[in-house]
Amino acid sequence: MIEQIGTNAGLVWNILNEGGRLNLKEVKKATKIKTEKDLYAALGWLAKEGKLAFEESEGDIYISLL
Numbered sequence: 001m002i003e004q005i006g007t008n009a010g011l012v013w014n015i016l017n018e019g020g021r022l023n024l025k026e027v028k029k030a031t032k033i034k035t036e037k038d039l040y041a042a043l044g045w046l047a048k049e050g051k052l053a054f055e056e057s058e059g060d061i062y063i064s065l066l
Contacts, residue, residue, distance in 0.1 A: 008033050008042035013051065013065070020066040021055075 011031040016022060017031065024039070026036065033039045046052045055062045 004038070005041045005045055008038055009045040012039070012042045012046060014062075016052075016063060016065045021062050023060040023062050025060075027063060 008031070010029060011033065015027060015030045019026075022030070022055065027043075028036070028039050030040075033038070035049065047054075051066055053064050053066050055064075
């Protein structure tokens, strides 16, 4: 399971590196991560490493790399 979280974190990082600031729905679609649970685990991994910024705007959560 840890390996899958790390793999998904890499997918998220790559998408944000290419696309800049995206909302949760855009990140999930672009990475093709199947479940929200898996997406949140990957985001948590990257957040713990201090690699993400989160911003809430008009009811959406936007994510970008630091």
